[in-house]
Amino acid sequence: MRPVRRGLGQTLRAKVAGDDAPAKAAEIWGTPGERWFAPGDPIWTVHSDASMFVGGIRALLLQSLHPLAMAGVAGHSGYRSDPWGRLERTSGYLASTTFGTIEYAEETIAQVRRIHARIRGKAPDGRPYAASDPHLLDWVHLAEVDSFLTAYQRFGPAPLSPADADTYVRQSGEVAARLGATTPPTTVAELQERLDAFRPELESTAASRDVARFLLLSPPLPLAARPGYGMLVAGAITSLPGWARRELRLPPRFAAWDWPGEQLGVVGAGVVRWAMTDPSLAHDRRSAG
Structure with missing residues (x-):
């Protein structure tokens, strides 16, 4: 199994981080x-x-429910024409700001802020949007933090304690504030309150449903990789709140679907974890001294 593990790990890393991973x-x-x-x-x-x-x-499914944020994604992110490039940029940002030196993290944030300053336009309903808008940055941050924490608590090796979950929300907010978000939440309870406050602005649109179809039904993957990806998708769907699933026209909460879907998510994440922790990849990481 060693060659299989090594090959899968190297493939996943290349897709997420690029050929120069x-x-x-x-x-x-x-x-x-x-x-x-x-x-x-x-x-x-x-x-x-x-x-x-x-x-x-x-996170992508949840973020798509804000029409202005979705307009920016549809118009400027290249998620259809270059989905792996977008994934690489996003994962690079998270890795740089989480694991990199302060200097490297600050350079990454400054670069993203420069890109955001150029992204503006109008949504299909005529409302203007700007990627640098602190309100939209708030929404993107909230959807990401909620999604990453929810996924870890359900599909990670062991859930965070309530205190550590609060710390995760606070630490993520420190990075978001440097990017331009306003007063990010510092606890899980505050995160939920902020998410609830956005509900009146969220709605299903043709663009959000198109994102869902693209991510769930036609991902840019070879046929051999789609069963594994389907496991990850099943976990993502079952972890979404019921209202978001209704808006995106996904299967509603139902035990007969949700329990096996969650188990598929556990297996899918486990396979990825097994591959990405292959010893042959470990030499690229060095503990920060």
């Missing part, structure tokens, strides 16, 4: 210097786990 890993983990976070911090625990694959799918 070893060089990026060496730069992020191997560069000496002070970091915002350290091994053992909840944000490090969550963002280094395979459950992020499930959380990432869930």
Whole structure:
């Protein structure tokens, strides 16, 4: 099984981090210097786990329900023409700001802020949007943190304690505030309150349903990889709140579907975790000194 594990791990890493993944890993983990976070911090625990694959799918589905945020994604992200490039950029941002040196993390955030400053337009209903809008940055952050934490608590190796879950929310907010989000939540309870406050702005649109169809039914993957991806998708769907599933026209909450769907998510995340922890990949990561 060693060649299978090594091959799967290398393939997954290349898809997530790009063809130059070893060089990026060496730069992020191997560069000496002070970091915002350290091994053992909840944000490090969550963002280094395979459950992020499930959380990432869930976050995209949830984020798509804000019409202005979705208009920006549809118009500028290239999620259809270059989905792997978008995934690589997103994972690179998370890795840089979570595991990289402060200097490297700040450079990454500055680069994203420059890109956001150029992204603006109008939604199909005529409302203007800007990627640098703090309100939209709030929504993107809330959807991501909720999704990553929910996925880890359900599909990670062991759930965070309530105190560590609060710390994860706070630590994630520290990064989001530097990017431009306003007063990010610092506890799980506050996160839920902020998510609830956004509900009146969220709705199903043709664009959000198109994203769901693309992610769930026609991902840019070879046929051999789709069963494994389907496991991750099943976990993402079952972990979404019922209202979001209704808006996206996904199967409603139902025990006969949700229990096996959640178990598929556990298996899918477990396979990814097994592959990504192959010893042949470990040399690219160096503990921060």
